[in-house]
Amino acid sequence: GVLxxxxxxxxxxxxxxxxxxxxxxxxxxxxRLKARVQELRLQRDELRAKVDLxxxxxxxxxxxxxxxxxxxxxxxxxxxxxxxKAMLQVFYLTGIxxxxxxxxVCFCISTAYEGTYLDSYYLDLLTKPEVQIYRHSVPVxxxxxxxxxxxxxxxxxRFLSVLSDHLNAYVGRRxxxxxxxxxxxxxxxxxxxxxxxxxxxxxxxxxxxxSKTFPFNVxxxxxxxxxxxxxxxxxxxxxxxxxxxxxxxxxHSDLFRRVGLHKAFRSFSGAAxxxx
Amino acid sequence: MDETxxxxxxxxxxxxxRDEIKTMLQKWGFLSEAQLQTINFHQIKDNISxxxxxxxxxxxxxxxxxxxxxxxxxxxxxxxxxWSVYQMNKTGEETDFFDLTEFKKKFKRQLRSALKNVxxxxxxxxxxxxxxxxxxxxxxxxxxxxxxxxxxxxxQTPYVFISASVLKSNLPLLCQALVVASNYCDIREMxxxxxxxxxxxxxxxxxxxxxxxxxxxxxxxxxxxAPENEDLRIIQENRNEKERIQRVNQQIFGDGPxxxxxxxxYKLETMFKSDPKMDVLDKKEPFRCLVKFSxxxxxxxxxxxxxxxxxxxxxxxxxxxxxxxxxxYFKIREKKGVxxxxxxSP
Numbered sequence: 001g002v003l004x005x006x007x008x009x010x011x012x013x014x015x016x017x018x019x020x021x022x023x024x025x026x027x028x029x030x031x032r033l034k035a036r037v038q039e040l041r042l043q044r045d046e047l048r049a050k051v052d053l054x055x056x057x058x059x060x061x062x063x064x065x066x067x068x069x070x071x072x073x074x075x076x077x078x079x080x081x082x083x084x085k086a087m088l089q090v091f092y093l094t095g096i097x098x099x100x101x102x103x104x105v106c107f108c109i110s111t112a113y114e115g116t117y118l119d120s121y122y123l124d125l126l127t128k129p130e131v132q133i134y135r136h137s138v139p140v141x142x143x144x145x146x147x148x149x150x151x152x153x154x155x156x157x158r159f160l161s162v163l164s165d166h167l168n169a170y171v172g173r174r175x176x177x178x179x180x181x182x183x184x185x186x187x188x189x190x191x192x193x194x195x196x197x198x199x200x201x202x203x204x205x206x207x208x209x210x211s212k213t214f215p216f217n218v219x220x221x222x223x224x225x226x227x228x229x230x231x232x233x234x235x236x237x238x239x240x241x242x243x244x245x246x247x248x249x250x251x252h253s254d255l256f257r258r259v260g261l262h263k264a265f266r267s268f269s270g271a272a273x274x275x276x
Numbered sequence: 277m278d279e280t281x282x283x284x285x286x287x288x289x290x291x292x293x294r295d296e297i298k299t300m301l302q303k304w305g306f307l308s309e310a311q312l313q314t315i316n317f318h319q320i321k322d323n324i325s326x327x328x329x330x331x332x333x334x335x336x337x338x339x340x341x342x343x344x345x346x347x348x349x350x351x352x353x354x355x356x357x358x359w360s361v362y363q364m365n366k367t368g369e370e371t372d373f374f375d376l377t378e379f380k381k382k383f384k385r386q387l388r389s390a391l392k393n394v395x396x397x398x399x400x401x402x403x404x405x406x407x408x409x410x411x412x413x414x415x416x417x418x419x420x421x422x423x424x425x426x427x428x429x430x431x432q433t434p435y436v437f438i439s440a441s442v443l444k445s446n447l448p449l450l451c452q453a454l455v456v457a458s459n460y461c462d463i464r465e466m467x468x469x470x471x472x473x474x475x476x477x478x479x480x481x482x483x484x485x486x487x488x489x490x491x492x493x494x495x496x497x498x499x500x501x502a503p504e505n506e507d508l509r510i511i512q513e514n515r516n517e518k519e520r521i522q523r524v525n526q527q528i529f530g531d532g533p534x535x536x537x538x539x540x541x542y543k544l545e546t547m548f549k550s551d552p553k554m555d556v557l558d559k560k561e562p563f564r565c566l567v568k569f570s571x572x573x574x575x576x577x578x579x580x581x582x583x584x585x586x587x588x589x590x591x592x593x594x595x596x597x598x599x600x601x602x603x604x605y606f607k608i609r610e611k612k613g614v615x616x617x618x619x620x621s622p
Contacts, residue, residue: 099489106489122488135600137482141432146369195374195431196404202375225371 095168096160103127103134109164113172113228114260121167131156141196142166143225165226172228172260173198179262187265189215199225201261207237207248207268214241216249220256233257277333284421285332285342288349289325297324300352304345307331339421343397347409350426351401354473357426357439361468361476361602362451364434364460372459374431376400383408383457390449395419404430412446425450428473434460435480437473467605475535479599485532486600521582521589528596534575540604542567542594547610562610575599 071079091097098107104127110120124134131152138144144163151159177198180188189204199222206213216237223231235253237245255264292300298317301307307328315327332342350357380398387394393413400406408427413419427450428437436454440447451463470476478484512518548563571577575598582589590596598604 097490101489108488108490122486122490124486124488135482135486137486137488140435140481141430143369143371191400193376194404195376197372197374197432199371200373200375202377221373223371223373 096164107160109167111168111171113168113175116175118171118175142170169226169228170197173222176228176261177201180265183262184265197225207245209242209245214238214245216252218256229258230256277336278339280421281337281339281342282329282333285337285345286325286329288342288345289328290321292349294321300348301328303348306335306337306341339395340397343395343409343411344399347397347399347407351407355471358469358471359437359439359473359476361466361480362436362438362463363466364436364455364458364463366460372432379457383453386453386456387449391415393417393419395421406431410450427454429454429458436463437476467603469604470537472536475537478535479602484535484599485530487527487530524589525579525582528590529579534579535599537574537598537604538572539568539570540574540595540598542606542608545607545609
């Protein structure tokens with residue numbers, strides 16, 4: 001009786017709702033397809049116009065080129081590529097450049113010392129769930145973990161800046177020691193004692209005075225890892241050296257503190273013969 | 277000159293390939309150029325070594341000088357030994373001003389305080405590598421020059437490369453001396469071993485080519501040039517897939533040469549997963565199994581697997597993580613958690 005009637009009405013209502021949904025979906029689809037057709041028609045018209053333009057341009061090739069004030073698309077793209085490359089080059093030359101990766105950022109720290117470009121070091125960082133170093137090519141004797149612990153989470157600019165200072169100072173010290181060994185090996189007696197960080201150098205070198213040569217021993221300690229000049233310099237000579245050499249030792253000590261090693265040695269050879 | 281020293285020098289010279297003997301003796305610098313001129317280096321090695329011993333007799337060589345020659349030989353041919361990598365730890369954060377003379381003094385003092393009968397030699401090289409040769413004796417016997425350990429240490433790094441001799445019992449003494457001399461707190465052995473010392477250095481010092489993404493254009497390489505004798509009648513049906521494999525391979529392995537390892541070993545302690553109906557194992561115990569990959573150059577062969585069509589790209593991370601994790605010995609246990617599978621123990 002009533003329940004059966006109710007069921008019937010329910011079923012009818014359901015059917016009607018389904019039909020309505022179907023109808024709505026159809027209409028939506030229709031609208032989408034119509035819009036698509038419009039799009040394609042527009043595209044077709046554009047392409048037709050292009051083809052016409054090209055065909056018209058063909059026979060007139062030897063004649064006047066297309067409006068000189070309107071550069072060809074190809075020239076525009078070439079110019080864009082050149083300027084982007086130049087921009088990237090500029091960024092690279094500033095020393096710190098980066099590129100977004102799928103998981104974060106990859107930084108490149110390029111080092112230099114007094115106009116000579118030296119090594120580049122890379123840091124691949126993840127940004128989620130927190131900033132961390134995924135992999136890197138920083139030498140193992142640079143205190144990367146210490147610097148990261150201090151700054152990586154809180155101030156990434158400071159992190160990069162401090163790391164860049166460490167790396168630049170390291171390559172600067174290494175460059176000075178290498179230059180010394182390469183260009184002034186004749187003035188150095190025995191071996192140059194150095195270490196991986198180049199923060200302690202000990203060696204003997206010859207100083208000539210009154211046509212005799214005396215060995216000086218120098219110990220350079222670079223207390224500040226972000227600096228490429230030594231913080232402590234000890235220059236000593238043998239006990240039998242004349243007293244005047246003590247002054248020279250002091251002068252050299254002062255020079256080493258202020259100026260790069262190879263420059264200091266260059267000034268020695270320049271001033272050779274002027275030592276009393 | 278001591279009989280044993282003479283015999284030791286003779287045997288060391290015999291190890292050297294004939295064409296290299298003269299250069300190595302020159303590097304050694306113990307015999308003068310004039311003395312070297314008197315040796316005929318084209319005769320058989322037996323005779324060459326006798327001549328060398330004769331000249332060393334004239335110069336009264338002692339064991340320290342003979343040991344120098346041994347270090348030089350091992351430095352030029354390090355791949356004849358198996359090297360293990362050890363890692364040191366320190367708690368303080370002060371800058372280390374590594375003083376070589378201090379290091380040598382402390383090392384010798386520490387080692388000799390534990391064992392008097394040792395021969396210790398040091399030799400430094402241009403790349404800041406310090407080579408240490410130790411010949412071991414016992415409290416009652418002089419050092420046996422044929423039972424030597426070699427240590428290679430780069431200052432201000434936490435890594436030490438050790439090629440131990442058969443006397444494993446002396447290893448703790450050696451480790452203790454290293455820790456004290458280099459101002460570290462403790463030392464542990466890493467799961468990284470190989471014949472190629474330079475490759476081990478490349479891995480831990482991160483000198484191998486990791487493919488970092490940068491904007492800066494790298495110098496053009498020639499790998500994309502098509503071979504000249506490409507036959508136009510052959511059509512590459514799978515070009516897209518081949519290119520994808522190349523790309524993925526390059527991302528994982530980088531462009532440069534791979535560090536040279538001879539094997540990778542995986543010790544599995546995972547459950548054997550089989551059809552329950554087959555009931556292969558009654559007990560629910562981990563199935564112990566050892567998988568060992570051997571190759572003259574393991575990483576290069578892994579790199580060429582996918583391009584050769586023998587494996588899918590990308591390869592399993594268990595294989596490709598070797599340089600980055602700096603290990604080639606792994607223990608794989610069952611992962612305790614929601615996801616079935618296995619994880620690599622740290």
